[in-house]
Amino acid sequence: MCNLYTLRKGPSAILDLARAMRGDVGNLEPRDIYPDYPAPIVRTGAGGERELVLARWGLPSSKKALLDAATTRAEKLRAKGKEVEFGALLAMEPDSGTTNVRNTASAHWKPWLGPANRALVPFTAFSEPGRDAEGRYRPIWFSLPGDEPLAFFAGIQVPQWSSVRKIKTGLETLTCSPS
Numbered sequence: 001m002c003n004l005y006t007l008r009k010g011p012s013a014i015l016d017l018a019r020a021m022r023g024d025v026g027n028l029e030p031r032d033i034y035p036d037y038p039a040p041i042v043r044t045g046a047g048g049e050r051e052l053v054l055a056r057w058g059l060p061s062s063k064k065a066l067l068d069a070a071t072t073r074a075e076k077l078r079a080k081g082k083e084v085e086f087g088a089l090l091a092m093e094p095d096s097g098t099t100n101v102r103n104t105a106s107a108h109w110k111p112w113l114g115p116a117n118r119a120l121v122p123f124t125a126f127s128e129p130g131r132d133a134e135g136r137y138r139p140i141w142f143s144l145p146g147d148e149p150l151a152f153f154a155g156i157q158v159p160q161w162s163s164v165r166k167i168k169t170g171l172e173t174l175t176c177s178p179s
Contacts, residue, residue: 003035003099004139005126009150011040014052014122017150018042023052033057033123035099036165042120043157055119058097060161062108066093092170095163101156112156119155124148 008030011023020042033039038054045051070093074084101109125148127139144151164171 004032005123006030006032006141007040007122008124008148009122011052013150014040014042018050018052018120018122018152020050020052022049025052025054035097040122041155041157042122042152043118044115055157055159058099059101059112059156059158060108060163061095061098062106064108066090066095069093092164092167094165094167096165097163109156112158117156117158119157120152121155122150122152124150126153 007028009028011025011028014020014028015023022045023040025040028040035057037057039057040052041055042050042052043055045053067090070086070090073093074086074089077084077089103109104113125141125143127141130138130140132138143149162171
C-alpha cells in the first residue's frame with residue numbers, strides 16, 4: 001500500500017466490524033489519510049479490550065537510515081565550510097518515519113511485531129502511484145467491490161516513540177490518543 005488511503009465509514013461501522021468495545025474518536029469525517037496525520041486504528045487497550053483510537057501514521061526509521069541521512073547532511077555542511085558536531089547533528093536528524101513494513105525479518109522491526117503492537121487500520125480504498133497519458137501523477141485507487149465497503153489492513157502501533165519529525169519542532173513523543 002502506498003501513502004494515501006481513504007476512510008468513508010464512521011466509527012460505529014468500524015466498531016461493529018472489528019468487534020471493538022469502545023471508541024473515543026468523534027465522528028470521523030470522511031477523508032483522505034496521509035502519513036504523519038492522525039488516523040483511526042483498532043488496538044488492544046490496557047484492559048485487554050479492543051478500542052478505536054486515533055494514532056499518528058508513521059513508524060520509526062531505522063538507525064541506519066538516520067545515520068545515512070545525517071552523514072549526507074554533514075557532508076553538505078562541511079562542503080560549505082561549516083563546522084559540524086556530528087553527535088548533535090545526528091540527535092536532531094529529522095525522522096519523517098516509515099509508512100510500510102516490507103521486511104519483517106529486519107532486526108529494526110522485530111521489537112514491534114508482537115501482539116502488543118498490532119493494530120487494525122480501517123479503510124474504504126487505497127491508492128498506488130500512477131501516471132495519466134500525459135505523464136502527470138494520478139493515483140490509481142483500489143477498493144473491495146460494492147459501495148466502498150469497510151476493510152482493514154494490518155498495522156503496527158509504536159506508542160511513546162520519540163523522534164525529531166521536523167527540525168523546527170524538535171524532539172516530539174508520538175502517542176496514540178489517551179485511553
